[in-house]
Amino acid sequence: MKPRADGSIPPHQPNCFGCGPENAAGLGLNMHVDRSRVRADLVLDHRHEGAPGFAHGGVVASALDDLFGGVLVMLGRAAVTANLSVDYRAPALLGHRLRLTGWCARSDGRKLHLQGELHDAETLVAEARALFISVDGDHFQRSGATMPEEWNRWLAPVEAELPPSKPDI
Numbered sequence: 001m002k003p004r005a006d007g008s009i010p011p012h013q014p015n016c017f018g019c020g021p022e023n024a025a026g027l028g029l030n031m032h033v034d035r036s037r038v039r040a041d042l043v044l045d046h047r048h049e050g051a052p053g054f055a056h057g058g059v060v061a062s063a064l065d066d067l068f069g070g071v072l073v074m075l076g077r078a079a080v081t082a083n084l085s086v087d088y089r090a091p092a093l094l095g096h097r098l099r100l101t102g103w104c105a106r107s108d109g110r111k112l113h114l115q116g117e118l119h120d121a122e123t124l125v126a127e128a129r130a131l132f133i134s135v136d137g138d139h140f141q142r143s144g145a146t147m148p149e150e151w152n153r154w155l156a157p158v159e160a161e162l163p164p165s166k167p168d169i
């Protein structure tokens with residue numbers, strides 16, 4: 001799995017909660033590569049509400065986690081979240097166009113240190129740091145579900161260490 005020629009990132013799989021177009025309960029993220037970053041816009045609604053008018057914090061964390069899944073596609077690495085930390089800086093307001101940005105800060109063997117931000121216009125709403133661990137196809141076979149065809153190519157052995165990508169805007 002890799003970004004398309006126009007820079008857009010295909011869904012991880014059709015039913016992915018973050019980006020799958022067939023998941024009616026999903027967030028419907030459309031991600032794209034912008035230089036060494038991945039970006040996506042997100043508008044949350046009443047289905048995602050925590051406090052009145054505010055998005056639930058778990059939804060914000062999910063969006064950032066799936067954004068990191070987009071960074072994996074950009075990097076060509078199959079990996080899973082081992083650790084995700086979110087700093088909530090401002091409420092995520094329902095109905096606002098929010099912008100997600102994610103990048104790889106550092107890699108160390110199987111470990112990918114990813115970072116991301118969520119903005120509402122100029123306001124920083126949330127910052128996230130995550131540790132992803134590269135895995136091979138056996139990891140996903142455990143579910144017993146059928147794997148998407150394109151995952152076979154993505155699930156290659158861990159490659160040489162990735163260069164750090166600069167968080168340049």
Ligand SMILES: CCCCCCCCCCCCCC(=O)SCCNC(=O)CCNC(=O)[C@H](O)C(C)(C)COP(=O)(O)OP(=O)(O)OC[C@H]1O[C@@H](n2cnc3c(N)ncnc32)[C@H](O)[C@@H]1OP(=O)(O)O
Nearest residue numbers: 012065066069078079080081082083131133135151154155
């Ligand atoms: C092509 C398909 C790809 C698809 C990709 C996903 C796309 C899907 C959509 C994306 C959606 C979004 C994404 C999702 O939703 S991913 C779904 C949510 N995440 C999971 O389900 C992952 C569950 N966890 C595991 O399966 C295992 O624990 C993993 C595979 C992560 C590691 O178990 P494994 O047995 O393999 O490795 P290890 O235990 O020897 O550890 C290796 C190294 O890592 C270090 N370490 C480990 N954990 C932690 C930790 N918590 N904090 C700090 N460090 C940690 C550890 O100390 C060691 O370091 P060192 O001693 O070597 O220095």
